[in-house]
Amino acid sequence: MTFATCLNCIDGRVQLPAINWITENYNVKYVDMITKAGMDGFLAAENSDIHEILKNVEVSISGHGSKNIFVVGHYDCAANPVDDLTHKNQINTAVKQIKNLFPDLNVIGLWITENFVVENISEK
Numbered sequence: 001m002t003f004a005t006c007l008n009c010i011d012g013r014v015q016l017p018a019i020n021w022i023t024e025n026y027n028v029k030y031v032d033m034i035t036k037a038g039m040d041g042f043l044a045a046e047n048s049d050i051h052e053i054l055k056n057v058e059v060s061i062s063g064h065g066s067k068n069i070f071v072v073g074h075y076d077c078a079a080n081p082v083d084d085l086t087h088k089n090q091i092n093t094a095v096k097q098i099k100n101l102f103p104d105l106n107v108i109g110l111w112i113t114e115n116f117v118v119e120n121i122s123e124k
């Protein structure tokens, strides 16, 4: 039993695409999903209090042995209505930030398109 950790939006349209892509492309069976409306923008913003999110990540790592943390942004995000390029910049910023906090883990940024295609846009 292997687990990955996913920091995703609350949007119901992007849960299964993220889970399916991660389990198909990484050697994991389960995805611990940590959600926040507009997660990519929230993580990228300098003034966000991400303490609660990090507590959840720690449980996934220490309790489930996760070695891969995914940061997801998606098209048509109601909580973070910025253009696609801004989303991707936010995802990259969030990936760097999470990698700094968890340097021993693999951190991957995912973008989910309007057709719910999942794209790996950064990996650290």
Ligand SMILES: [Zn+2]
Pocket (backbone or CB within 6 Å): 009, 010, 011, 037, 038, 039, 074, 076, 077, 078, 079, 080
């Ligand atoms: Zn969203």
